[in-house]
Amino acid sequence: MTRIPLLAAALSILLPIVAAAETMKMAVTTSFQNSGLAEVLVPRIAEETGVDVELIVVGTGQALRLGEAGDVDAVLVHSRAAEEAFVAAGHATHRTPFMYNDFVVLGPVADPADVTGAGTAPEAMTRIAAAEASFVSRGDDSGTHKAELALWEDAGMAPEGTWYRPVGAGMGASLNTAVGMGAYILSDRATWLNFDNKADMAILFEGDPALFNQYAYLPVNPAKGDHLKADAAGSVENWLVSATARDLIDGYRVGGEQVFTFNAEQ
Template identity: 65%
Template sequence: MIARLISSLLLVLLLATPLRAEMLRMAVTTSFANSGLADILLPEIARDTGIELQLLIVGTGQALRLGAAGDVDAVLVHSREAEEAFIAQGHATHRREIMYNDFIIVGPRHDPAHVAGAGSAAEAFARIARAGAPFVSRGDDSGTHRAELSIWSRAGVTPSGAWYRATGQGMGAALNTASGMGAYILTDRASWLNFSNRADLVLLVQGDPALFNQYAFLPVNPARHPHVRAQEAALVEAWLTGPRARELIDGYRLHGQQLFHFNATPMVTK
């Protein structure tokens, strides 16, 4: 089952590194991969550590399922509650925060639900629901989808009905759907800046603390899966929390905007 899921759902990114490089399989989110930051970090990791990273690009939920099955050596995801449950279930040895960025709410320029004046993301969502304005959800158990559901909960809304469309797809496909429908959508800022098919969509809501988006690295537990490359995972983790990673992460820009902020924290073990 897992092999079929990998073959049908995952895009494998394999960057060339020197011969006899060690391999590490890491499941990462679509927002991280689509941001372009992976293209900057992976060659540097290979150069400094000799480890070739093979990225399996999926949503957070699927990334954690791959980790639980032992099909990857580590995961880099962005849903703290799910990550902590993953550790509590014994699938990872610990969680290490690496960097953060933010979500934003975009929607049609004419803003029929008047969300641009909302004081919070939850109020914006409440206005969308009251207006019955079209909203596109990823609906794929990704970190973005889980963040969206959390905001609906804060708004006191259970989204349903003709105005709410769950695509079950990644961020790019969901943005394309929103663009075609003239709908509101929650997206990470990096995906929005990389998105060219905007049509009438514009950025309407940003800056709410509820839109904070933390990324964390979780090595798969070798006690649960003895075949995982724990030593290589530790080396990659050390690199991701070191000065070169800080320089590259904080220095990465799209259209003049900083997308990620390095905030690696001390090791937390359980």
């Protein structure tokens, strides 16, 4: 007669062990998703930390706004100035850089603006503007959009005219628009290499230090509410700077090419 209570007691001990993994929300850039790297990292995070990461895929600006509102537990973005302002305002306790890649200037192989002849990234942008060659801007306050605006500023101009086409969309949708128009566009390298609809577009300018593209992880300040999963966000952060993350990030290839480099340094 005592077997049922004993079995119930045993199950009550085992149940916490088989409980569902904790879920946290992380706002991430479209480039992180479009690159294909998210599909590699997120399952391993769940496997090794017990944290299921729900991705909210938006541009950097929107990701930071979600963090500011306390609607996500962490953000993963790529715009250092905006990130540092986010931390300074108290929306995150700190930022942790953990990997980088680079931006590239894409355009039609015919290269009507002679971008390939430019010596610097700002000069490449100047040539596009001088030729009034069609240029697609993400126009969405993303990290890529912020980087593009910084290049125009370095070139000493504010782009305007019918040749300049802000589309207010993510990286993949913006690339589709640029390909359809035969227009120039700034993209992160990983998304471009993982993009199927290349048509007669190619990388026309690359390699300038101004095109460096750092990604960082920012846990949202837990003071914003008891609903925030600070412990889970901390576990994910520790994993992102681990040897396992390094091997996966450095080992990720698109078309045989390494597209991200691990760098867990402040």
